[in-house]
Amino acid sequence: MERINIGEVSLEMLTAGNGPPLLFLHGGDYFAQHQEFFGRLARRWQVIAPRHPGFGGSVRPDGFRAIHDLAYLYLDLLDRQDLRDVVLVGSSFGGWIALEMCVRCLQRIGRLALIDSVGVKFGGREERDIVDVYALPSAELLERMFFDPATAAPDFARLDDGEASSIARDRAATALYGWRPYMHNPGLRQWLHRVRVPTLVMWGENDRIVEPDYGERLCRLLPSARFELIGQAGHYPQIERPDDVADAIERFARAEVL
């Protein structure tokens, strides 16, 4: 991991590979489980995977409290590094950040790939689109999160203290940005028509945190998007099926038409 400064903000950032730029925005949890996926992406792309402020070794400035702070930060990152025609990939909470970026400025973004993204509310006030992960017993949470929790999830009991508190810190940061309204911005849906960039909406077929139906509804509201299910995968398909997700992104990046 290296460190970069974007203005006053100091971020921990993973970079790997050479090629056209791919900015990966991680979800709320399980960053440590992304190694295989990053390795796979690095064969073709220059992978840039920052840790969001408040996550990992990235400091959260006092004023960073809302999802749009992260969106503007990463738009600044693209400007400062003069990155062009970027493939923007966002998973879960990171997909929400990516959408918030795209409704604001598409200048440096060539393609958008969403993986089990949150950020939008479809149902009525008494319907819950996104499972309340904070109200589930830990075993049920893992069952809903992964196709195969036994291989995908870390063995929490065997983590060392540093790893365990790092996960706790990531979870606290996710809560800070996404607690209420829960994992969405009520105003975002009405601006999705601004995401005028080729978009791939990927979804784990077995995601029972945010069901594939949510992804299909999201896909229909994006001007130029297609939907693709990833089999034998839950909410983080890039952890459970890294090759399948990386292949899907490559096909999508090469395609002349969606």
Added chain:
Amino acid sequence: MKVWHFSEMAYHPAWPQLGESYRVIIPSRLYDPKIGADLYHRYLDEWALCDELGINIMTNEHHATATCADSVCTIPMAILARETKKVRLLALGMPIGNRNDPIRVAEEYATIDVISRGRLEMGFVKGVPFEIAPANTNPADLMERFWEAHDLILKAMMSHDGPFNWEGTHFHYRQVNVWPRPWQQPHPPVWMPVGSPGSASEAAARGMTIGVLNTGWMRTPAIYEAYRKTAAETGRPATLDKLAYMALIGVGETREDGWRRADQILGYSRTSGIVAPQFMNPPGYASAAQSGQALKTSGAGFRAGRIQSRDGRNIDPRTMSVADAIDAGLAFAGTPDDVYGQLLAFYDHVGGFGHLLMMGQGGLLDHKETVANLTLFSKEVLPRVEDVAG
């Protein structure tokens, strides 16, 4: 020393029907309002009796639980502000990081202070972790919200020249103007429950009175020491009246009677920690190190080890006996002499304190027994205790 009688107004008739959680997820169909009304009235009667016995009154609040049916601590206080005439009224208290409207808190407290003609003591509470879900407040910046609400409430109570502006991080008002102004000047005494040396220091730096609950023989000394140290460093006198300790108290004509009463009051300790584990440690509520430990143990054991005997043995609150509770310093029980002796030993062990928060009713202790417990305490123990810490 001042003594305060505290009860959580438990709705214990539902307890036998509850399983692995006594909080958050339990359906209110288990609450019968007719039984609930009888219970509210008897608990209020017991507090009203305290006015005659010379025991001060303490209320608290919890949410979505059968262990504490007092979900708004100012409501019984509002009733008691008129029903009582002499004793002081401590609400310990309002979870101001979980309430969305601090001005409303200032108004409620100021109104009770005026109706009671200046007898209110106002508590500001962080709240236990399982209060987050019912309030749906963000656990990751809870304490930041707590301190901003604290500052705003005190300023609102102390400002008497018309509206002022407040555009903070969490609360926004352009015309803050609280009526009535409180009876006590500049504001009623401020309390905060604390459970760690760190929060004791934060309270000491602001001159608050700390209520220390359920920390017992092993954990209390470090908390008081942190308070005294910070108080000295910040030039505020750490007088004994800034330190309070809560104990379950069962007193009887015989040791057997006192222990029997304590055993029933212990229903509080045996039930109040039974919570579905997913609500025990919301993200950001505790430090990353503490939460990391909870993660490694699947949340089980996050609060384990909180009750210890004097020889360092972990005591499971669910099965705690009276002897365990006395040993752990959580209960003082037996004859009036026993209770006084245990209290004095604890007092000496922790370096002294000025308030005894007496849980004189808890769990299953019925009205008749509660009246007997409070009355005997007031006759045989209170006169001696009042002389301690003069």
